[in-house]
Amino acid sequence: MLVNGHNLYVELTGPENGPVVVLLHHGLGSVRAWREQEPSLVQAGYRVMAYDRWGYGGSDARPGLDLPTFSTDLKDLSILLEQFEIQRAALLGHSDGGTIGLYFAAQQPERVSCLVTVAAHIYVETKMEPSILNLRQAFETDERFRMGMQYAHGEKYEAVFENWFIGWHRLESLKWDMRPLLGQIKCPALIVQGEEDEHATPLHAKDIAGAIPGADLWLIPGVKHMLPQENTAEFNPKILRFLKEHCLN
Numbered sequence: 001m002l003v004n005g006h007n008l009y010v011e012l013t014g015p016e017n018g019p020v021v022v023l024l025h026h027g028l029g030s031v032r033a034w035r036e037q038e039p040s041l042v043q044a045g046y047r048v049m050a051y052d053r054w055g056y057g058g059s060d061a062r063p064g065l066d067l068p069t070f071s072t073d074l075k076d077l078s079i080l081l082e083q084f085e086i087q088r089a090a091l092l093g094h095s096d097g098g099t100i101g102l103y104f105a106a107q108q109p110e111r112v113s114c115l116v117t118v119a120a121h122i123y124v125e126t127k128m129e130p131s132i133l134n135l136r137q138a139f140e141t142d143e144r145f146r147m148g149m150q151y152a153h154g155e156k157y158e159a160v161f162e163n164w165f166i167g168w169h170r171l172e173s174l175k176w177d178m179r180p181l182l183g184q185i186k187c188p189a190l191i192v193q194g195e196e197d198e199h200a201t202p203l204h205a206k207d208i209a210g211a212i213p214g215a216d217l218w219l220i221p222g223v224k225h226m227l228p229q230e231n232t233a234e235f236n237p238k239i240l241r242f243l244k245e246h247c248l249n
Helices: 038-043 071-083 096-107 128-141 143-168 171-175 202-211 232-246
Strands: 009-013 020-024 047-052 089-094 112-118 189-194 216-220
Touching: 009 038, 020 071, 020 096, 038 047, 038 232, 071 096, 089 096, 096 112, 112 232, 128 143, 189 202, 189 232, 202 216, 216 232
Parallel strands: 020 047, 020 089, 089 112, 112 189, 189 216
Antiparallel strands: 009 047
């Protein structure tokens, strides 16, 4: 689908009259990252939109990412909702996708029925630098990791990693802090993070939840960054309960 001058790969599943849930994948991910959640959401009666952001998966290649503002990704999301005539949607975002969800809910609160973020970022912690470098080493040395990236993104898998690595490794990212925006979020919000997240401390999720009026916080002991994929049995029921209680369009 042509959006904002580039083609995006979009999947739309579930009943046409169901409340809409938009899935926003993590910084190295694609729609495949939600394969454990999408069927559960559809079975529960939701209309699910999952798409590969520009530069990822089945979408067009991209010369670079506009991290940490995600300005192009935010414009893409707005246009997508307009093209599918979606007035309001619940947003479920993981990592970078969670940050996009926070930005969008703050900037266009009337279009977001509720928000779930998983391991989102709102500033750069000291902990993030070594974790990014560890992923750089894994990409260079771990054949399984590289194969997974290639499976998700095809021939552009190396560009996907480089764009992400360079984007978060810019010096200007160290000064970034979006906490002042979070008070503009008006919808119900659930902030999720594993207590053993490689990229952030539990304080990060507490700061997000504390800055959003009425937000719920779910910190999960013993769980790392990739919790939607690695802790599905615990994650899916909790998300479905939250959506049922708060996210009726």
